[in-house]
Amino acid sequence: MKLALGKLPPQLLRKYVLTMTGAKSKELVLSPRVGLDFGVVKLRSGFLIVSSDPVTGIAKNVGRHAVVVSANDVATSGNRASFMQSVILLPERVDERTVKELTSKMADAAKQLGITIVGGHTEVTPGLERPIVMTTAFAIARSFVSAGGAKAGDTLMMTKSAGIEGTAILAEEAARRGASPTTVRRASRFFDRMSVVDDAEGAFETGFIHAMHDCTEGGVLGAVYEMGVASRIGIEVDEGKIPVASETRAVCAVLGVDPLKLIGSGALLVAVEGGKEEVVKSALYPLGISVTSIGRFQAGERTLIHEKGGRRTLIRDSPTDELWKVERTAHLVST
Structure with a gap:
């Protein structure tokens, strides 16, 4: 079987990688x-x-x-x-x-x-x-949390917006496909938003965080799926609540890619103790970091996405990142 670009599928990781750990x-x-x-x-x-x-x-x-x-x-x-x-x-x-x-x-x-x-x-x-x-x-x-610590009843919160890293990477290709100079210029600056160090530190210091995971390959939806798998718990996410910057929407529209599946370093997923959402918002606000409630953790092991049209979709695997789709069809990377 020929493998797709990007991360190995979870089943192959479990079979050939995660069990091969030496002594x-x-x-x-x-x-x-x-x-x-x-x-x-x-x-x-x-x-x-x-x-x-x-x-x-x-x-x-x-x-x-x-x-x-x-x-x-x-x-x-x-x-x-x-x-x-x-x-x-x-x-x-x-x-x-x-x-x-x-x-x-x-x-x-x-x-x-x-x-x-x-x-x-x-x-x-x-x-x-x-x-x-x-x-x-x-x-x-001295202490830590991981992506595997979410509990039923926790609120799933997300900092900043979807597809931050991918927006910056694809800005140049979007320019070649007709995106406006203003969009391209602003999208290119998304490289400066890629760190989640302040996001994570500020949230963790509240004492109400059970788990955190950054949105990398596979975007927000990939990160949500991985967090559910790591925590062995179910998640329901409201797609309409996931923040997407106007620059990201514009770049993705020109290239025909899904911003929710686009590599997203710069956004952080946080499992927050139910009822403590405002505490986390108050901790991140002075840092200039926005944070949005996008879903909830619940008993079970299903990851459900409530789409804008009212349909519910079950995520069975981490999606292939949209960046690779563009790479196969355009010379987006130049030396």
Whole structure:
């Protein structure tokens, strides 16, 4: 069977990846499973939070992307990453200027987030069309939550809006397809909205958060599905309540993609104790972060989407990200 672009389907992850974990360790307190953003190792005092992510679908801003996405995953624990390692694979014929731009943007992003890059590996690799950067972020924490802690009766809240990362990535291609210059200019600035570190930290500090998960590949709907799987609980989501920025709607309309299935780093899903929604809103408001109630967790293991037309749709799997659909039909990535 030929596999689709993007993440492996959950059934293949369970069969070939998540069970292949080497030696057992009693210090591993959060082991790999579908929907979780990080692993957790017990230390003598506290916990080590670890998460890795690759950036494979873009060429521009890849350095900043690589830092932010791993920092986001660690942040969903309620803690800020302090350290990071990187693996940088460069295509043949890369020049010194490209290397400098990539690594300087990584350094700038890490400094902004308070992260120290402690090492890694960099090489020129045959067969690549563009740079691939993989980062691993680390945090030392006293406590944490994960995507697997949601409880029946919790409210599902979402920060910012859908498809933030994808909006920025696709802005250039949208321009070629006829999007207005104003839309393209504003969409390109969505790269600056990609971090959820402040979102997660602010929400976690309220003490009313049971689980968090960031909206990456597969968009909001993919993240909702993964959160339900990780927590082994049902979710009902009102599609009409999911915030979508006007720039995202415009870019997606031009390209014929679904903003709810578009890669969405920058938005955070939060399982909030029922009745404490206003506390979370009040905590994030001074940070300039919007947060919206979009659904509720309930007994069972079904993820249901209430669509705007009144139909209810059952999500049985994480959707393929819309970014890959555009990549197959247009040369959106340029070096």
